[in-house]
Amino acid sequence: MAVRGAELIQCIDTYAPPSLAIENDRIGLQIGEPNTIVTGVLVTLDVTEAVVDEAIQKGANWIVAHHAVIYQPLKSIRTDQPAGRMIAKMLRHGINVYIAHTNLDAADDGVNDVLAEKLQLKETKVLIPYGEEKLKKLVVFVPEDHHDKLLQALGEAGAGWIGNYSHCTFNTPGVGTFLPTEGTNPFIGKQGQLEKVKEIRLETVVPERIERQVIDAMLNAHPYEEVAYDVYPLEIKGKDLGFGRVGRLEQPVSLGEFARHVKQAYQLEGLRITGDLQQKVQSVAVLGGSGGRYFMDAKRAGADVYITGDIDYHVAQDALAHGLHVIDPGHHVEHLVVERVCQVLMQKLEKAVPIYASRVNTNPFRFF
Structure with missing residues (x-):
């Protein structure tokens, strides 16, 4: 194709x-x-x-x-x-x-998520939030015998995530009615005859950014010629959107040991580092590319060490004065x-x- x-x-x-x-x-x-x-x-x-x-x-x-x-x-x-x-x-x-570019930096599974994942950081969250993900509610009515297929299709398309739980839906049984008119090809029923069908009202949450792909998946999995569904915005808070990630190592390690871990995980020939190599670190902030100007965001987030590229001399001095270790793996780490x-x-x-x-x-x- x-x-x-x-x-x-x-x-x-x-x-x-x-x-x-x-x-x-x-x-x-x-x-x-x-x-x-x-x-x-x-x-x-x-x-x-x-x-x-x-x-x-x-x-x-x-x-x-x-x-x-x-x-x-x-x-x-x-x-x-x-x-x-x-x-x-x-x-x-x-x-x-x-x-x-910066949309890939901030995206789920984008630059900064990959960098955090390579370091095996736990409990990661956005380092520099600048907005919230907009959420919508999708409601669709489906015959009982096609309910499981549709639920699975919606989940695989990315709908129904609440925290770390996927495929989250609410389902209410009921009766749907319709009368197929001339020119229709109904999946259930006959032209000119009022039909009553046992259906399930399926509700789920959809991030606005994937609304189109979720609806396409729904239409492809639904048996009806004309699908009855509603989409409306939600006022509840979505997850933070933004640059960089901050998380924790499984156990505290020395700065020197962590630097070796970064070098190996990021496939580096070398890196630059500030601070006492014997000091223990556990909370880590990472921002791909050139992120020196954000070192205070890393400090405020509680990071012991901040990983980013293109750190200049004075930024390194200032970070050190604020008790924040800095590792510069280079811009190309992206x-x-x-x-x-x-x-x-x-x-x-x-x-x-x-x-x-x-x-x-x-x-x-x-x-x-």
Whole structure:
């Protein structure tokens, strides 16, 4: 089955909703045309000319990247300059580029969840909240003998999560009535005859960001030609949305031992660290990318150690003065999300197109 770019974009936007991005972030389709047939998808942290060559070699005409190709307004596209040469190559070979940046940072199972998971942090929560997830109530009426199938389909689509409990619903039996008129093809009953059917009213909670995919799953699993359902907003508080994660290690460990754990978990050649290596740490805050300006958020969250990239000298001094240890694994550590994005896209697209994790190392730094 052919997959168009618009379908790929819908999958990405469901996973990392654009609404999660900070204002003026350069996300979305930056190069290309959404109605092209997808021949393959290359997922990468950065788009470099070597990454473009890799996409061409693999026959992938879509690149999904975390960092934008076009961040500042273009004044020119000069093909004798690196950026212009790369853009011209992409256009010449029909390469489309889609960016998920701060929306992927904040997304469930995005950059910061992957970084926290790699460290085996427990009881994680958002480090820097900036909003709440909007919730809706879905109510649908289904014949009794199709109730279990529909309930399962809704749960698998992501509806019914309350805390750490999935498939949460409330179900009330009743009687539904309908009269099929001319031109109908009823699953139950006959044209022109009033039907009374034992049905179940199924209610569940749906995050607004996945409302469309849940409704699609409901319609696909429901036996009726015309499905009776309602969707309405809820005033209850959804979970926090935001950047970074803070959690706890299973047991306190020395800062030096934890630094070795970070180095191994993040596949690093080396890292920078501040503080007494013998001191015990347990509460950990992590923020992928460049997060030095948020060190006081980590301190207020009760973190013993803060992991983020691009820490400058004065930020390190200030954090140390406030009793907060800092570990800088580099900005490129965000590349660890690439494999997760590939897994998500393969699942959502049902392996209809090849999905590749880029093998090009785009980290400009080396340890010498």
